[in-house]
Amino acid sequence: MTTLYLIRHAEAEGNLYRIAQGQHESILTDRGWRQVQALERRFEGVHIDAVYTSDLYRTCATASAICRPRDLKPIRRKDLREICVGDWEQRTWGEIYRRTPVQMADFSTHPERWYVEGAETPAQVRDRMLAALQDIAAENDGKTVAVFSHGYAIRMVLAALQGMTLAEAGTTPHGDNTAVSLLEASHGVLRVLWRDDNTHLQTPEFLAGEKVRRRATALEPGLWFVPLDLQAHGAFFETCAAEAWEDAGEKCPFSPQRLRDGITSRTTLVGFRDEEPVGLVQVGPAPGWISLLAIRREYRGRGFGVQLIGQAVQLARGRGAQTVRIAPPEEAAARTFLADYGFAPAETTAADRTVLEKDIAFRKEFLGD
Structure with a gap:
C-alpha cells in the first residue's frame, strides 16, 4: 500500500x-x-x-x-x-x-x-x-x-x-x-x-500574520486593462490622478499638464470593472519604477488596488526588472497598503522620500532545467 x-x-x-x-x-x-x-x-x-x-x-x-x-x-x-x-x-x-x-x-x-x-x-x-x-x-x-x-x-x-x-x-x-x-x-x-x-x-x-484587508476570490472576475487613450480616458486620467495626489498629501500643486507631459516616457494602463474605469497604473521611465498607482475613491477597499500592482509587476518583469519600486510621500496612507503587499524601504531619494521596493525575481533553485 x-x-x-x-x-x-x-x-x-x-x-x-x-x-x-x-x-x-x-x-x-x-x-x-x-x-x-x-x-x-x-x-x-x-x-x-x-x-x-x-x-x-x-x-x-x-x-x-x-x-x-x-x-x-x-x-x-x-x-x-x-x-x-x-x-x-x-x-x-x-x-x-x-x-x-x-x-x-x-x-x-x-x-x-x-x-x-x-x-x-x-x-x-x-x-x-x-x-x-x-x-x-x-x-x-x-x-x-x-x-x-x-x-x-x-x-x-x-x-x-x-x-x-x-x-x-x-x-x-x-x-x-x-x-x-x-x-x-x-x-x-x-x-x-x-x-x-x-x-x-x-x-x-x-x-496572527493575516492582514485585515479585502481579498478577491476565485469567483470574482476582477479588473481588465487597456492602454491609456487620452481622447477616451483623459478626463478620468486627470480626476483619478488628482484624487491620488490630494490624498497622498503632496505639497506642490497638482499639474494636469505635467501629468500629460510624462505620458510619452511611461506606460499607463486604465483598469476597468465591467465597463467603468476604476484605477490607473503607470510604470516608467526606468524599468520597474511605478510612477502612478491610483484608484478612484468610491472603488477603494474592494480588492482592486493589488490588481494594479499585478499589472506593474508584469510590465516590469517584461522589461527585465527584478524589482518594482515606488516613492509615495512619507505620510501617505498608501504606504501601509504597499507594505501589506511586500514593499519594504530600500533607500532615500534626494527629496528625502523613502523608496519602497518589492522583489519580483525568480529563485534559481525552483526553476526547471
Missing part, C-alpha cells in the same frame, strides 16, 4: 493579482511563503519517503516545505502541471469574463463542455493526472510520498477518484492554496481518504 499526500501549491501571483496562470510561470506571494511555513509545521514528524512536484515554479517552491527539512530532492514531472488554458493564459480574469462570460462560467461549473483555443480539455488533465498518480504509487509501493500539483488539476482528479463524471466534478469544492488531500493506493487502485484540508491555515500562529 502507498500513501500519497496530494497538495496544492501556495498562493502565487496569479491567485492574488486575478490573472489566469495556467502553465505560465509565476512566483509565490508573501502570503504564499507564510503558507509554505504553515505547511512545513503541519508535516513536522510526518515520515515522507519522496516528493513529487509539477515542474512549474510555484509548485517547486511550495514543495520546499517538505523537501528542505528532510534534505529530499523533488522529482519534477510535467504531467502534474496545471491545466493549460490556451488563449486565456496571462490574461486577467476580468478580461476573460468580459470577452467570454459563458466559457468562464463553464470552466468552473461545467468542465464537461469547457474549451478555448489552444487549451487542454479537463478530460485530458484528469487522465494525465490519474496516470501520473498511478505511476507514482507503483514506483513507491509501501512508502509515503508527497505530490504537489495545482488547483484545477487536483479538483478534476479527486472527482474522478471519487467516482464522479466531469459534469459532477463541476459541483465539487475548490481546495485552498496548500490544501492537503490524502490518497491510498493498493493493488493499482487509488482511493480518497479525505480531501482539501486546510487546518494548518487556521492555527493562531498562521492567522
Whole structure:
C-alpha cells in the first residue's frame, strides 16, 4: 500500500493579482511563503519517503516545505502541471469574463463542455493526472510520498477518484492554496481518504500574520486593462490622478499638464470593472519604477488596488526588472497598503522620500532545467 499526500501549491501571483496562470510561470506571494511555513509545521514528524512536484515554479517552491527539512530532492514531472488554458493564459480574469462570460462560467461549473483555443480539455488533465498518480504509487509501493500539483488539476482528479463524471466534478469544492488531500493506493487502485484540508491555515500562529484587508476570490472576475487613450480616458486620467495626489498629501500643486507631459516616457494602463474605469497604473521611465498607482475613491477597499500592482509587476518583469519600486510621500496612507503587499524601504531619494521596493525575481533553485 502507498500513501500519497496530494497538495496544492501556495498562493502565487496569479491567485492574488486575478490573472489566469495556467502553465505560465509565476512566483509565490508573501502570503504564499507564510503558507509554505504553515505547511512545513503541519508535516513536522510526518515520515515522507519522496516528493513529487509539477515542474512549474510555484509548485517547486511550495514543495520546499517538505523537501528542505528532510534534505529530499523533488522529482519534477510535467504531467502534474496545471491545466493549460490556451488563449486565456496571462490574461486577467476580468478580461476573460468580459470577452467570454459563458466559457468562464463553464470552466468552473461545467468542465464537461469547457474549451478555448489552444487549451487542454479537463478530460485530458484528469487522465494525465490519474496516470501520473498511478505511476507514482507503483514506483513507491509501501512508502509515503508527497505530490504537489495545482488547483484545477487536483479538483478534476479527486472527482474522478471519487467516482464522479466531469459534469459532477463541476459541483465539487475548490481546495485552498496548500490544501492537503490524502490518497491510498493498493493493488493499482487509488482511493480518497479525505480531501482539501486546510487546518494548518487556521492555527493562531498562521492567522496572527493575516492582514485585515479585502481579498478577491476565485469567483470574482476582477479588473481588465487597456492602454491609456487620452481622447477616451483623459478626463478620468486627470480626476483619478488628482484624487491620488490630494490624498497622498503632496505639497506642490497638482499639474494636469505635467501629468500629460510624462505620458510619452511611461506606460499607463486604465483598469476597468465591467465597463467603468476604476484605477490607473503607470510604470516608467526606468524599468520597474511605478510612477502612478491610483484608484478612484468610491472603488477603494474592494480588492482592486493589488490588481494594479499585478499589472506593474508584469510590465516590469517584461522589461527585465527584478524589482518594482515606488516613492509615495512619507505620510501617505498608501504606504501601509504597499507594505501589506511586500514593499519594504530600500533607500532615500534626494527629496528625502523613502523608496519602497518589492522583489519580483525568480529563485534559481525552483526553476526547471
